[in-house]
Amino acid sequence: MLILSLILAHLIADFYFQTEHMVKEKRKFLKLHLFHHAAIKFVFLLLIYFYQGNDFILEVLVPTILLVGVHGGIDYLKIILQDKTDKFIQKNAWNLGLFIVDQLLHVITILAVCYFTLQVDLQAKFHTVLLLLNLKEGIRPELGLLEGLLFLLVILIVCTTVTGHLIRIMLGSLTKHISLFEGKYTLKDLAISPNSEKNVSEEYTYMVMKHQDLSRGKIIGYLERLLVIALILMGSFSAVGFIVAAKSLTRFKQMDDRDWAEYFLLGTLTSFLFAIIYGVLLKIVFFGSY
Secondary structure, eight states: OHHHHHHHHHHHHHHTSSOHHHHHTTTTTHHHHHHHHHHHHHHHHHHHHHHHOSOHIIIIIHHHHHHHHHHHHHHHHHHHHHTTGGGOSOHHHHHHHHHHHHHHHHHHHHHHHHHHTSOOOHHHHHHHHHHHTTOSOSOOOOOOHHHHHHHHHHHHHIIIIIHHHHHHHHHOOOOSSEEEEEEEOOOOSOOSSTTOSOOOOOEEEEEEOOHHHHHHHHHHHHHHHHHHHHHHHTTOTTHHHHHHHHHHHHTTGGGGSHHHHHHHHHHHHHHHHHHHHHHHHHHHHHHSOO
């Protein structure tokens, strides 16, 4: 419960209390970002202390200071490395690698603090995880109500906000200005002789990508992953294909633009892949099989 609580606190502070403007100006808003982490982690640890704690300093203050201090060091290192992004041609791959390593280091920090200051038996926790995932033979432990709720909240945040951020970094951004999605060549006043003033003209149809349209796409991504998870939990794997087909039909005309089509298909397939993984994981943990 303690590890899940701290992971949940980290996700809330990192992805909900940190705005897009703060992400772009990370160096400028680093202190405010760390304050958010300190406040949220302190509240979570304080609640756990009231529930089952004994020593306020060792179980609340010290872990909060360590978590926030190490978090600040990791974020500052990330800022320095991101400054080198302009030197790389594959910026998306570099930023994706930084994002994944950054989040892994934060999780490792939480595990280390739990082990050294909160006396959490990580070996026993790891053994329990293996039994829950049916990766080891033995009596399958019962997942408590509070632990189950915390795990579900963590998965939901990872499924929506975290995965959406990861996919956005991986794909980059489609131009926010003009994207060609349908082109028509129309012969108008075809020249009869070389000296004629009549010529061939080309006619195109364009689509303007507004910020509002991109926000809708983000919400659609959240909903489609949640829907896929719900279908998997109900055992309706075949229905997942209908969602892919329905989403593709709504964008049928835009598929004429190859760049946009590849961007759309890669994002959609990646989104569904993550959703299927999360759905199968939840089904194994809560129901013991997939």
